[in-house]
Amino acid sequence: MTDAPSMIEIEGLHKHFGSLHVLRGIDLRVAKGEVICIIGPSGSGKSTLLRCINHLEVAEAGRIRIDGQTVYRDEVNGSMRSHSNRAISAVRAQVGMVFQQFNLFPHLTVIGNIIEAPVHVLRRPKDEARRRALELLAQVGLSDKVDAYPEELSGGQQQRAAIARALAMDPKAMLFDEATSALDPELVAEVLTVMRDLASRGMTMVVVTHEMNFARQVAARVIFMDHGQIVEEGEPRAIFGAPREPRTREFLRTVLDR
């Protein structure tokens, strides 16, 4: 593991959905600038883990630190106390998230989507936000779609716009929740290219994905999750080349044999 300072640190995270124990003691450290990919069968808790990192799901136990600061809740006199909604929002503003279903705002144009949070959350001047948005749209290859509405775009274009929207907040880290799973096969590559480019620019990234080639080529570390636990983690070469755990071997055999 790298010696670089931590961007995200997770200790002892537990989460239930009713009687279902979906995260069973997750410990994970992501260094600044590191790209990690989380793989595993569906229902293994990968997406839930990602959603806990920016508190879209509330974990019952455990601690999350982002850039050295404990977030979402603190121990006060021996009992856990949640941060205020405003404080939680302030942390989320520092962590970008990209969703499987894009979740662009359909009533806003592409540029409207991108400047929305910089203008209304970070209170940046509109023309400055626009300038930055145009740079980001160039970065994700959407300079010709500035004034289009999301419905007028292909899935791949929507997802690239969603990435630009997250980047517009100048996040410290980016979370990708199966960002290519809802795309037609021929549109997957354009989104992965943007993600690969982002990784090469030094962005800290946590990527939940079924794209094993992406994980193999881009990730510094691959995490294999099953039944709410991290079963195995290591460099892609080790995980894909010589997995130690039987469950990892079993999973890789099913996904790679397709």
Add this chain to the structure above:
Amino acid sequence: MELLNPEIAAANIGPLFAGLVMTIELTFVVILLSLVFALLVALGGMSRFRPLRWLVKAYIEAIRGTPLLLQLIYIYYVLPEIGIRLNSFVAGVIALTLNYSAYLSEVYRGGIQAISKGQHDAAAALGMTSGLAMRRIILPQAVRIVIPALGNYFIALFKDTALCSVISIQEVVFTAQIIAARNFQYFTLYTIVGIMYFTVSFPAARLVGYLERRMRAGYRRKLR
């Protein structure tokens, strides 16, 4: 019995038209007030504060469980007995606003709940507080969804203002009643009143239909 009498029609068209203007005025005042009040009711009904939710629920059920006509009479004739004396226009506006807001708040609620969880997630992930997300992301989409339903309610409201004749607001039905009491020309007078309502309602209904088609077309750049 004499049917539609042109002389009677010509002699009374002025006062009847003035009555129609009052009907329209009443409608518009209630539309504006209930658009805002119903939204507050809808948001109150979804509040995290439980007593507020109960209050909203009780209000909606009370309104839905009693006739509008009774509500009008109650506010105009019963409230003075506890010292609240309102002129007929104000009483009519209050009764209609309270009544329609109960129904419209349910329309708003439906619209707000129709917005997918993904929109809430995306807004939250960008650091928006729930209030900001509601104002900038959820409501603009919800309002667009409910515009046709609101339009239909407002057309119904336009016709329901006729009930205000019982509290002697000088709207078109009341005006016709006053004139008819003098000359007994029911057929002519009430036919004119019917035509007046229809010439406003029918185009309004077409407009709502148009808005509904526009809405279904989704969000796109204006062509041309």
